[in-house]
Amino acid sequence: MNHFNIPTYDILSFEREIGNGVTNPLLMRTQHDLYVVKTIDHKEEPKVLINELVCYKLAKLLDIPIPDVAVVNISQHIIQSTPKLIELGVQPGKHFGSKFVSKAQPNLQPPMLRIATNLEDIPSIILFDQIIYNDDRTTNRGNLLFDLKQKRLLAIDHSHVFKIGALWDEVQLKRIHEEGICLIKEFHGHNYKVLLKYVNGNNPFNKVLQKVSELTIAAIEWCVSDIPDEWGLTDGERGVMIEFIWYRIENVAEILKLLKDQCPDWKGGDLSGF
Known part of the structure; x- marks a missing residue:
């Protein structure tokens, strides 16, 4: 895009x-x-x-x-x-x-996914969570929506990301970055228990991995650009946020190895390009 x-x-x-x-x-x-x-x-x-x-x-x-x-x-x-x-x-x-999505249901339940039209997006959401270190998605029943009109699963609520949510600063984000690659905690919370059965087959992450492969450092710099001045993001914080996200993108192969151990229905596939 x-x-x-x-x-x-x-x-x-x-x-x-x-x-x-x-x-x-x-x-x-x-x-x-x-x-x-x-x-x-x-x-x-x-x-x-x-x-x-x-x-x-x-x-x-x-x-x-x-x-x-x-x-x-x-x-x-x-x-x-x-x-x-x-x-x-x-x-x-x-x-x-x-x-606002007027006809939507939070609190994801298995019957909703039986009629979902975008099941192929579930692995994408899970990998996205690992990249942004979104601990909140696994247990917070309010940050996935099911659009009842479009019959689509939607990812919402990304306030508590980067492991410590809104508490991060330049020093804290550097510290988290230096801890190395790991999955989000409580990986098998309610939402992921519902989602993980759809991480299946040989190459469930192919769709999102194609998009990951197209990312550049310039794209991440764009993501962190044009933040309203009154929100107070400093140049130093902007820099460490770019480094944090780019490091996790560059290490997607390591994230995938960790995910493989937690996704029992994932049969494998060629990940040699990552």
């Missing part, structure tokens, strides 16, 4: 709290559509928004099924006219929005 611009929309109104996930996202209306918005407020730090935007861009390059996103601008006027936003301490300015 070619590089693309992330749109910026103005928030017109607050609809309700979503009530799903640690970050307590908000359903808000823009001039184009409804978005699930993660904000900078009393509770959440800008790193949550940085993680989401960077991982979205990487997901699109790897053809991971994920809702479209936008940077959304919340004005002081909207905040002052909305008691809930005042209560939450939402700051005026740019925040992260993921397009």
Whole structure:
């Protein structure tokens, strides 16, 4: 996929709290559509928004099924006219929005996958999680959606990635990087128990590996570019994030070896190119 611009929309109104996930996202209306918005407020730090935007861009390059996103601008006027936003301490300015999927079911269950039209994306999601070190996907029942209209599995919620979520800084991410390659912890949590039966056959990762092979360091630099200034990403943090992601991409072969031991229905296949 070619590089693309992330749109910026103005928030017109607050609809309700979503009530799903640690970050307590908000359903808000823009001039184009409804978005699930993660904000900078009393509770959440800008790193949550940085993680989401960077991982979205990487997901699109790897053809991971994920809702479209936008940077959304919340004005002081909207905040002052909305008691809930005042209560939450939402700051005026740019925040992260993921397009609302109106007919969708969280809490993934096996019957949903029996009618899913994109089962071939399951290995892609699992490998993507290892690249971004997304511990949250295995046990958090709210960060996979099943689109009931399209009958597609969607990956959402990438705030708690890079092993320690929004707590990372330049020093911490360097330390995690130096620990070497490993899989996410609690690999056999609820969601992965449901997903792993679809990592089967001889070459289940072929689709995503083709996309991985097309990545360059310039593509990762693009993923970490154009972060809104008010989110506070420093040049040093940008650099270590690029190094972290690129190192894990360069070591996909090692990740695949570790995955092979955890995926009993994966029969093998030629991985000599990775």
